[in-house]
Amino acid sequence: MKTHLRNVLLGLTLALAAGAASAKDVELLNVSYDPTREFYADVNQRFAAQWKQQSGETLNIRASHGGSGKQARAVIDGLEADVVTLALAADIDAIATNGKLLPTDWQKRLPHNSSPYTSTIVFLVRKGNPKQIRDWGDLVKPGVAVITPNPKTSGGARWNYLAAWAWASQEYRDGDKVVDFLTRLFKNVPVLDTGARGATTTFVERGIGDVLLAWENEALLTLSDADTRAKYEIVVPSLSIKAEPPVAWVDKNIDRHGTRKQAEAYLQFLYSPEGQRLAAKHGYRPSEPDKVPAAELARFPQVKQVTIDTAFGGWKKAQAEHFADGGFFDKIYRPR
Amino acid sequence: MSTLSLPLPLARRGRRPLPGFGLSLGLGLAWLSVVVLLPLAALAIRAAGLGMDGWLRAIQDPRVQASLKLSFSASLVAALVASLAGALVAWVIVRYRFPGRRLLDALVDLPFALPTAVAGIALTAIYSANGWVGRWLEPMGIKIAYTPIGIVIALIFIGLPFAVRTVQPVLEALGHEQEEAAASLGASRLTTLRRVVLPELLPALLTGFSLAFARALGEYGSVIFIAGNLPYKTEIAPLLITIRLEEYDYAGAIAIAALLLAASFVCLLAINAIPSLFAHERKGARRDA
Numbered sequence: 001m002k003t004h005l006r007n008v009l010l011g012l013t014l015a016l017a018a019g020a021a022s023a024k025d026v027e028l029l030n031v032s033y034d035p036t037r038e039f040y041a042d043v044n045q046r047f048a049a050q051w052k053q054q055s056g057e058t059l060n061i062r063a064s065h066g067g068s069g070k071q072a073r074a075v076i077d078g079l080e081a082d083v084v085t086l087a088l089a090a091d092i093d094a095i096a097t098n099g100k101l102l103p104t105d106w107q108k109r110l111p112h113n114s115s116p117y118t119s120t121i122v123f124l125v126r127k128g129n130p131k132q133i134r135d136w137g138d139l140v141k142p143g144v145a146v147i148t149p150n151p152k153t154s155g156g157a158r159w160n161y162l163a164a165w166a167w168a169s170q171e172y173r174d175g176d177k178v179v180d181f182l183t184r185l186f187k188n189v190p191v192l193d194t195g196a197r198g199a200t201t202t203f204v205e206r207g208i209g210d211v212l213l214a215w216e217n218e219a220l221l222t223l224s225d226a227d228t229r230a231k232y233e234i235v236v237p238s239l240s241i242k243a244e245p246p247v248a249w250v251d252k253n254i255d256r257h258g259t260r261k262q263a264e265a266y267l268q269f270l271y272s273p274e275g276q277r278l279a280a281k282h283g284y285r286p287s288e289p290d291k292v293p294a295a296e297l298a299r300f301p302q303v304k305q306v307t308i309d310t311a312f313g314g315w316k317k318a319q320a321e322h323f324a325d326g327g328f329f330d331k332i333y334r335p336r
Numbered sequence: 337m338s339t340l341s342l343p344l345p346l347a348r349r350g351r352r353p354l355p356g357f358g359l360s361l362g363l364g365l366a367w368l369s370v371v372v373l374l375p376l377a378a379l380a381i382r383a384a385g386l387g388m389d390g391w392l393r394a395i396q397d398p399r400v401q402a403s404l405k406l407s408f409s410a411s412l413v414a415a416l417v418a419s420l421a422g423a424l425v426a427w428v429i430v431r432y433r434f435p436g437r438r439l440l441d442a443l444v445d446l447p448f449a450l451p452t453a454v455a456g457i458a459l460t461a462i463y464s465a466n467g468w469v470g471r472w473l474e475p476m477g478i479k480i481a482y483t484p485i486g487i488v489i490a491l492i493f494i495g496l497p498f499a500v501r502t503v504q505p506v507l508e509a510l511g512h513e514q515e516e517a518a519a520s521l522g523a524s525r526l527t528t529l530r531r532v533v534l535p536e537l538l539p540a541l542l543t544g545f546s547l548a549f550a551r552a553l554g555e556y557g558s559v560i561f562i563a564g565n566l567p568y569k570t571e572i573a574p575l576l577i578t579i580r581l582e583e584y585d586y587a588g589a590i591a592i593a594a595l596l597l598a599a600s601f602v603c604l605l606a607i608n609a610i611p612s613l614f615a616h617e618r619k620g621a622r623r624d625a
Contacts, residue, residue, distance in 0.1 A: 069582045098584055150565060152579040191482050192565040194575070201457075206481075207466045325583055330399070333567040 025058045026262055031081035033068035033155060033245070034197055035218050039282035040085070046278065047269045051262070059262060067195045068155035075099065075250065082254050082263045085247040087155030089113070089308070090315040092248050101252040113309075115244035116270035117284035120303055121163040123235040124203065124212040124219045131210045135237050136167040139211065140184040147209035148189060149199040151322075151329055156196035156243075158323060160213040163241040165322075166306045170239060183332045204228065211235075215243065217283030220299065242305040376597070383594035386587055394591030399567055400576060404595070407573040410484055411552035414491030419545040421492070422499020423537065429500075430507040444500045447493055452557030459490055460562045482564030487572065490558040495548030502544035503537060510536055539610050546607045550600040 032040055044061040051059045064071065064079070068087035075081045076099035086092055089107055096104045107114045125133050131144050139146050149157040161182070168181040191208060193199040196218060203212040204222065214222075216234075223229050247270065249263040269275045276286040280296045289297055312318040322328045354360050383391065394400065429441050447455065463470045464481040473480060480486045510533070518528040556574040564570040573592055580589035 073581065073584075094584060150579075153582050189566075190564065192567075194560055194565065194578075198561070206460065206464045208464060208482075323583070325580075325585055325588065330567075333399075335398075335568055 025060055026259060027257075028059060028061045028082045028259055028262055028266060029080060030061060030063045030083050030085055030266075031071050031075055031079060032063055032065050032085040033071060033087040034065055034195060035156075035215060035221070036085065036245075037063075037065050038221075039278065039284065042278050042282065043270070043275065046274060047266055050269070050274075051265065057262075061266070067153065069153065075101065080253050080257070081250050082257060082259050083247060083249045083267055085245065087243075087245050088158060088315060089244070089246045090158075090319045091155060092246055093315060093319075095250070101250050102248060103251065106248045107246060110247065110267060111271060112287040113244055114246040114248055116247060116267075116275060116287050117245070117279035118287060119216045119243045119245070119284055120240045120305055121160050121213060121237075121243060122216045122219050122240065122303075123237060124214050124222065124232050125210065125235050127231050127233055129233065129235065133211050133235055136164055136185075136239075137171070139164070140181060140188060144188055144211065145190050145209040146185060146188045146211055146213065147191065147193075147199050147203045148213040149196055150192040150194055153194040154196055154199075156215055156218075157199075157213075158318075159215070159241055159243040161322065161329065162308065162312060162318060163213075163237075163239075166241055166311050167237065167239045169311070179328060179331065182328070186332050204232070216285070216300070220283035236301050236303055239304045239306065241311070242307045244308065379590060379593060379597065382586070382590050386591055390587060391591050391594070394588045395595060399571070400573075400592060402568045403571045403573045403576045404592075406484060406487070406571065407553060407596070408599070410487045410491055410572070411549050414488045414495055414552050415545050415549035417488070418492045418495035418548045419499040419541055422496050422544055422548075423503045423541060425496070426500045426503040426507055430504060431512075444497050447497050452494060452555065453561070455493055456490060456558035456561035459486070459493065459558065463489065463562065481562050482566075482570065484570060486562040486564070487559055487570065490562050491552040491555060494555055494558055495552050498547035498551060499541075499544035502547065503540045506537055506540040539613075542610050543607050546603045546610075550603040553596050553600055 030040060030044070040063045044063060048059040048061055051057060064074075064081075066074075068091050071079075071084070072086060072091035072094050075084060075095050084092055084095065092102075092106060093104070096102050096106055110116070112118075123133060125131070131141075132138065133144065138144065148160045151157040151161045164182060164185055165178060168178040172178055172181065191199075191202050193202055196215065199212060200214065200218060200222065202208050212219075219234050223232060223234065247267050249260070249267060251260075254260045254263045270279070271288065273291040276288055276291045277293075277296060279286050280292050280300075283299075285300050286292050286297075308315055308318060312321075320327065386394070395404075425440075425444065429437060429444075460467070460481050462468050463473075463486055465471065465474045465479075467481070470481060480489065514532050514536075515528050518532045523531070554574060556572075556578070559572055560575055563572060563575070565575060573596055577589045577592050577596075580586075580592065
């Protein structure tokens with residue numbers, strides 16, 4: 001009888017302890033863009049394990065993925081993201097200005113413009129490169145079909161467009177000729193998908209087009225499969241853009257949730273050696289490459305890259321000049 | 337039809353399965369408000385905030401004009417084809433007995449249930465240059481995917497069930513007798529179709545057409561995959577709404593949305609007006625006889 005009672009009590013205590021532990025469970029919501037799905041699945045698992053070890057707290061990290069612009073709008077409209085990890089600073093800027101959920105100088109809070117990893121824009125062509133596409137200039141040749149998503153609806157497409165613009169500015173040094181180059185380039189685009197994954201499907205599954213303008217990490221992911229490696233290859237252009245997908249904690253939301261400590265540590269983790277190695281593993285260029293063994297960086301070729309700040313005066317300016325209603329992208333499509 | 341007459345004796349005795357008129361109407365309206373009226377009212381109010389000037393300016397943008405023209409014309413063609421094809425399918429299902437008839441009947445509703453994006457991806461896979469159908473058509477110079485034809489096909493797909501399901505019950509109620517009578521009086525097939533069948537079906541056909549048209553106007557998911565989405569060429573109005581939102585141009589998005597909504601609403605009003613219109617005409621005809 002006595003032992004029975006003791007067992008019951010023990011059970012109750014354990015149940016209470018478990019209850020207390022689960023009460024200490026903390027949820028963190030990371031609102032991200034499309035191609036980071038696999039990367040953050042990895043990061044979330046490692047960080048939660050590390051956090052448990054450090055603080056004893058069980059972290060339940062959820063991730064939401066979608067088009068970068070759509071995700072930003074969801075956060076503005078009330079999706080309670082603790083952190084956002086989006087495709088471009090303009091989208092987080094929008095959360096700061098339209099939603100007032102974090103200060104406008106958010107990008108100064110973490111190293112490297114708040115981008116723990118970067119990527120660049122490369123070409124994916126069919127095996128053997130039948131159309132001999134070596135550089136941006138080859139994309140405007142007649143008969144070359146270029147696949148890129150719509151910069152109006154896709155963050156990745158904006159990087160594609162700006163990379164082409166950067167190359168043309170260096171090549172022609174004349175505003176009209178640059179616009180003309182971009183116009184001819186987009187004349188060669190037979191389909192404007194709404195997102196990067198859609199464009200990859202058009203190129204890889206539907207077999208449309210001769211060259212896909214792609215995030216380097218997406219291209220590496222496509223080629224990680226032996227089957228596709230037999231059909232496609234990567235061409236690195238002479239000049240590309242340093243695509244900086246930034247991360248930020250959302251102050252208004254974390255203060256309400258009481259998750260500031262966890263959210264900040266989560267983003268700091270991306271800069272740790274382990275976070276940097278995970279980024280490299282998933283095809284992103286680590287912002288602090290000295291934290292990663294050289295062998296793991298071998299897959300990233302040397303590319304001459306411009307940055308959004310030096311070549312375009314930052315995202316706010318680039319967004320207004322190129323992609324806003326009536327901007328250069330609209331001019332490119334204006335019928336004449 | 338017979339089930340409708342059942343509650344009447346109950347009603348006469350004052351015992352209704354649902355609570356009284358006031359409460360039923362109240363609950364019904366409350367539901368309708370939350371689900372339909374409130375979002376629409378919010379849209380209308382924000383659209384009104386634009387003012388006539390702002391609205392006109394947003395609508396008159398050449399790119400918006402191009403997309404509206406495409407959306408309206410593609411929806412019109414698709415709704416026409418869908419109502420004709422739909423009537424034919426309904427005819428086959430109602431008038432003939434053949435193996436697989438019930439399967440066909442069930443298949444008709446599939447576009448209602450399928451996520452439209454899935455439909456769009458499937459249609460694109462079939463009609464693009466190396467798809468099952470596309471690979472035969474492309475060498476003949478017929479491009480379907482990434483052209484307005486592709487858009488029309490996607491819109492026919494989603495519009496077809498409306499056409500079938502509005503015509504089907506009328507055909508069932510119609511019966512063969514009148515056609516047989518017409519035939520026995522010496523009417524040709526064409527005359528029977530024109531003078532006997534068509535007048536009976538016309539209201540249902542028009543209803544199906546309007547529903548398919550209204551649905552096609554707002555359709556997004558299935559179209560964007562097959563459309564190609566090139567500004568001024570294959571960019572539909574709902575995509576332009578999304579693009580305006582992507583630019584944080586809520587006013588521009590609302591202006592286009594309000595126009596599409598108004599067009600759909602006019603369509604649906606017309607649907608409601610159709611039966612009474614025909615009822616009146618038929619009564620008149622009977623009086624003449």
